Each structure stands twice: as C-alpha cells, then as structure tokens.
Amino acid sequence: MGAFLSELFRARLYKRTQGKISRQATFYALVVILGFGVYRMSAVLLLSKEFNMKAPICTAVFLGGCWAIYRLVNFPVFADFLIAVQAEMNKVSWPSRKELKRATVVVLVVMLLLAGMIFLFDIVLKIIAVKMGILG
Numbered sequence: 291m292g293a294f295l296s297e298l299f300r301a302r303l304y305k306r307t308q309g310k311i312s313r314q315a316t317f318y319a320l321v322v323i324l325g326f327g328v329y330r331m332s333a334v335l336l337l338s339k340e341f342n343m344k345a346p347i348c349t350a351v352f353l354g355g356c357w358a359i360y361r362l363v364n365f366p367v368f369a370d371f372l373i374a375v376q377a378e379m380n381k382v383s384w385p386s387r388k389e390l391k392r393a394t395v396v397v398l399v400v401m402l403l404l405a406g407m408i409f410l411f412d413i414v415l416k417i418i419a420v421k422m423g424i425l426g
Contacts (some may be wrong), residue, residue, distance in 0.1 A: 297365050298357075304364045309373035313363045316372060320362070324355040 328348050335344040362368055385393065419425040 293365075298361050300361070302364075304366050304369045305373065309369065309376045312372040312376040312379070313369065317359055317363050320359045321356055324352065324359065328352045328355070 328351055331351065332344055332348045335347065363372065416425065
C-alpha cells in the first residue's frame with residue numbers, strides 16, 4: 291500500500307505506449323463504477339436535510355477517485371498486468387460471425403435440453419416422493 295501511496299502523487303505515465311487499450315478500458319470501467327458510487331452517496335447525503343455541502347463533497351470524491359484510478363492504471367505492477375493482458379488478447383483468434391452464430395445456437399439448444407431434463411427429473415422425483423409418502 292505504501293508503494294501505491296507514493297505513486298499516487300506522481301504525474302508520470304508508466305510505459306505510456308504499451309497497453310493503451312486495456313488501460314483505457316480499465317480506467318473508464320472503474321470511473322463508471324465510481325460514478326455510480328458517488329451518485330449513491332449523493333442520494334444518501336440528500337436524505338440529511340441540514341447538510342447542504344452535498345455538491346462540493348461529491349465532486350471532490352469523484353475527482354479524487356478519478357485521480358486515484360488514473361494513478362492505479364499507471365502503477366507499475368498493475369500496468370504491467372494490463373500490458374500483459376493486452377498482449378494476450380492480441381494472440382486470440384476470434385471466431386467469424388458465422389461461427390459465432392452457430393456456436394450460440396448450439397449453446398442455447400443444449401441449455402434448453404438440460405433445463406427440460408432437469409424439469410422432467412424434478413417432476414418424476416416429486417411423483418416418487420408423493421407415492422412414498424415423503425411429500426404430502
């Protein structure tokens with residue numbers, strides 16, 4: 291934690307040309323989560339009528355959180371992880387649209403068949419339990 295706190299007050303970018311997409315995606319996803327948290331915090335602060343400093347506090351928390359997230363994605367250990375993630379994602383062979391549709395249909399059909407089988411097992415076991423007097 292001490293390393294992150296010392297990194298928090300720096301403005302430099304760690305390996306700025308590597309892992310840009312994964313860092314940006316991580317940053318924006320965490321900012322959206324922070325935004326929901328600040329929105330919820332503002333709703334809670336709105337309930338206390340005598341407290342009128344809601345806007346400055348929420349703004350400060352949001353801006354401070356954005357800075358902390360920005361520094362997090364540039365923290366060397368975490369940035370190296372995101373760089374490695376992007377390198378691995380570049381190695382993935384993505385399916386074509388036709389293959390994706392076919393695989394989706396297979397998954398949906400198998401899921402429906404399994405759901406039907408579980409439903410039938412449930413009915414059969416219920417009938418057996420009623421006949422044995424376990425269920426009334």
